[in-house]
Amino acid sequence: MNKALFLIFIPFIMSVSKIVIFNFNSNSTISDWQVIDDVVMGGKSKGNFKLNDNGFGEFSGVVSLENNGGFSSLRYGFEALRIEGLSNIVLKVKGDGNTYQLRIKDAANKSYSYMSEFSTKENEWQDIRIPLKSMFPVFRGRKLEKDNFSADEIEQIVFLIGNKIGQKFKLEIDTIYLQ
DSSP states (O other), rough: OOOHHHHHOOOOHHOOOOOOEOOTTTTTOOOEEEEEGGGEEEEEOOOEEEEETTTTTEEEEEEEEGGGGOOOEEEEEEEEETTOOOOOOEEEEOOOOOOOEEHHHHHSSSSSSSEEEEEETTTEEEEEEEEGGOOOETTTTTEESOOOOSSSSEEEEEEEEESSSOOOEEEEEEEEOOO
16 A cells, blocks of 8 residues: 555544444334344243334333243344444433343354443433443353453344343333444
């Protein structure tokens, strides 16, 4: 690469301050989003995901503790995003007062993910900023003896509700991005 061309790319590379993972709107295609409930283990929870009338992603349903159940999750896998230089994941969400988990994977085929909890305010839009390095490794709800997240890529995000209580839930999602 000649020196002049290289110098043109430096400001572009250095100016990346935000990568949008998903921005919901009335034209969004949500077929790559997948609900996974505790029914995979015999539970009776029921989650739903749709694009609502306002163009936001809406994850809602009921968490049941029957048959040793207790969670509902919403998964989105995508082509690996390089995240070098970015240190936070930001969620613009409207919640219901419940606590949720955000889980991420640097490789979709890993058995464990990195997790952080976030609390929502009832019927109020919030910008939730989660430092990536604060996300710790978990497998089936148990914290692992591994280092916190430090990878250069992300391939999957998961919203999960599982607060050890039977409850209804509703989380609206506007935007998810890295900053």
